[in-house]
Amino acid sequence: MAVLNEEQTMLKDQAEAWVKEVAPVRAFRTLRDSGSDKGWDPAVWSAMVEMGWTGIVVPEAQGGSDLGYLTFGVLLEQTGRELTASPLLASALIGASALRLGGSDAQQRDWLPGVVDGSTVLTLAVDESNRHAPTRTAMKAEKAGDGFKLTGTKTLVPEGGEATAFVVPARTSGKPGDEDGITLFLVRGDSAGIERQRLATFDARGYANVSFDGVEVGKDAVLGEVDGGFGLLDAVLDRARAGLAAEMLGTASAAFDMTLDYLQTRKQFGAVIGSFQALGHRAAALYSQKELTRSCVEAALEALDKDADDAAQLCSLAKGKAGDFLFNMSNELIQIHGGIGMTDEFDAGFYLKRARAVESLYGNRAFHRDRYATLLGF
C-alpha cells in the first residue's frame, strides 16, 4: 500500500466497509440472476453519489472534490474486490477525465455537475472492432452545416446500454491507422440515429454495441481540437487504464485472499492442502505478483496526479501487470478450489469471467506490451 494520507485512509476504510455491506459479490449475483439489462443497481449508484465518489476527479468549481487519481484508485480497488457493478469507472473517472482534460469552461459547466450528481452517465465509446486499437478509428465525422454528422459503430461500450451520453472519437480527416485526423465528440444518448445493441456477455453488465447512423451534433459537441484529438484520447485512455488496473488489483487480491483461505482450511491426505509445497510455492509466486502489481498501479495513479512525463508508460505497465496477475489468479482460484471452483454457487466463476472481460477493455496485455516497447523507443 502506498503511503496513503489521512483522507485516503479514511476513504479506503469507508469504501471497504460499505462495499462489503451494500454491494458485495452476492449483490452482483442477484443482479445477474434478475435478468435486468441495466447493468447496475440504482440504489448502489445513488449511495456512491451520496458519498461523493463521483466527484473525486472533478474540479471544485464544478461541484467535485478534486482529490485525484490515487484517491479514486483506492475506491476502485475496493469495488473491484467485490465486483461491484456501477458506472463509477466509466462515468465518474473516464467521462469526467475527458471533460476535465478536453472540455471548455462551458462544456465543463454544462456536463460535470450532472456527472457529480449521477444524473448524467457518461461513457467512452472507443473500440470499433473486436480489438482495442484507438489509432484505427474509422468512424466518420463529416462536416454538416455548423456541426458534424457521425456514422459508424462502436463495440463493447461499457455501460453502453444505459449511458446518457457518449464520448466518441471519430475521424474528421486522415485514414485508419493515422493519429492525426481524430476528433472527440460529446454525444447525447438520445440523439436521433443512435442505436444500442445490448450484449449478453458472461460478465453480465451493461455492455452494448452502439451504432451511429448520421447522428448530427453541433460544433459545441467537439471536445478539444478538431483533427488533433488523439493526444486527448490517449490521455483519457491512460486514466481509464490506470483506474481499471486499480479495480483489477482489487479483484485479483480478493481472489488471492479466497484462495489463501482455502489453502489454510481445506484438508486432504490428513493435512491442509496449503502444506503441500507445490501449492505453497504457487501461492508465494502469486503473492509476489500481487505486490509487484500494487507498486505498478500506485505508481501509475501517482504519475497521473503529478502529470509526470512517464505517466503513459506507467499506465501501460499498470494495466499490463494487473492483467498478468488477474489472469493467473483467476485461473488458480478455480484450480486450487477443485470441484467447488467449478460450481456457479461458489463465486470463483464471477471472478474468472470478470477477469477476462476487463482484460479486453482499453487494451489487453499484448496491446500494452507493444505500447510499452514503442514508448521506450524500440
Place this chain on the structure above:
Amino acid sequence: MSTANQDLEAFRAEARAWLEENFPKSLAGRASEYMAMEGGKELTGEARTWVERLAERGWGTPTWPSEYGGGGLSASQAAVLQEEMRSAGAFNPIPLRAGMGVTMVGPTILEYGTEEQKQKHLPPIARGEVRWCLGYSEPNAGSDLASLSTRAEDAGDHWVINGQKVWTSGADISDWCGALVRTDPKAGKRDGISFLMFTMHQEGVETRPIRLISGASPFCETFFNNARADKTDLLGPLNDGWTVGKRLLQHERASQTGAMDTGGRPAPLQELAKRYVGTDESGQLADSDLRSRLATHLMESKAHSLTLSRVAAEARGNPNVSAAASILKNTATNVAQTRAELTLEVMGHQGLAWEGDGFTEEEVNAVQSWLFGKAMSIYGGSFEIQYNIIAKNILGLPETTQKG
C-alpha cells in the same frame, strides 16, 4: 518545503562540495575497475588517496555510527550521498574491499557485539582494510544449514575449531572469517550452534579455490584443523549462534535485492538490442518475438524497481519491515537472470564469447555475468527456500516441506 527536506538539501550541498574537493576527477566513471567482485585492483596513487579520504570521512559506511568509523548519516542522507556520488561519477569501493564485512558481518556486530568487539572489528571494516568471509555452508549442510557439523571446543582461553566449510566466498583472500560452528553437540539441531570470529592468517586454516562455470574462482573449500578463535570473539550468546546467523542472512538478503548500488548503470537493454538486431522501417526491433519478450522483461524490471521504492517509502517511520520486502530477493533474481539471458540472445553468435580477439570486452562481460548470475538463485537462501519462507512466514501456511 518541510524542515526535513531543507536539512536534506543542505546535506546535499555539503556532500556535493565535499566530493568536488575530494574525489579525484581522473577516476570519474571508472567504477568497474575498482569494483570487481574480487575487490578490484590493488590501490595505488589517486585511487588509494580516494579510499583514504572516503574512510576518513566515514562515508564508505555512511550509516554506521561515527564512533566506529562510520558516517553517522540517516538513511535518507545516505541516499542523497549515493545520488551525489553517482552524478559526480564517484564510487564507493569500501564495501567490496571488505568482502562480507560491510554488508553482513558489520551490521550484525553492531547489533550483537560487545563494546570491545565493536571497537576492535568495525573501524578496520569501515576503512576497507580488513576483508571478511563467511563460513556457513558445509558439504552436507546447504539449504539445511542447521545440520552443520564443524565443531569448536572450549580450550580454556580460546576455542579450537575442526571441520570443513565449502563455497566460502573470498576465503583465499580474506583476513577474517565469521563462522557458524557447533559448540554443543548434544543439544538440538539449532540449539548448539555459535557464531565465532577468527583470523584466516593462521596455521589451522587451509583454503582451496574452486573454479566456477564462469571460469573465475571466487570461492573455496575451507578446512579447519585445530584452528583458533579468541574467547572474546564469540559473537552473541554461546549456543545461540543460530539467531545471530539468521539475522546476518537478513542483512545478506537486503544487500541482494538491488538496493545496493555498485556504481555505474548498464546501458539499457533495448539499445543493445537495436544495435545487435537492428530495426525495421518503423523503428521497431527487427525481431518481433524478441521485442515482445524484451518488453515483458523491462516491465517486470520496472515493477521490481517500483516495489523497491515502495518498500523503502513504507519503511520510513515504520519499525515493521513491509511484508512486500520478502518477495524482493526472488524478483531481483528473476529480473537479473532474464536480463542476462536476453543479453546473450541479443548478441547471437557473439554471445558465445569466452576470450580472445573474436569478441569484444562487452561480450565477454555479458557471458561472465550470465554464468555467474546463475548463483543468485542458489546463495542467500535459494529461490525455492525464499518461496518456502514467503509461504510459511508471510502467508501462514503450515511448515511441512516449507522449510528454511
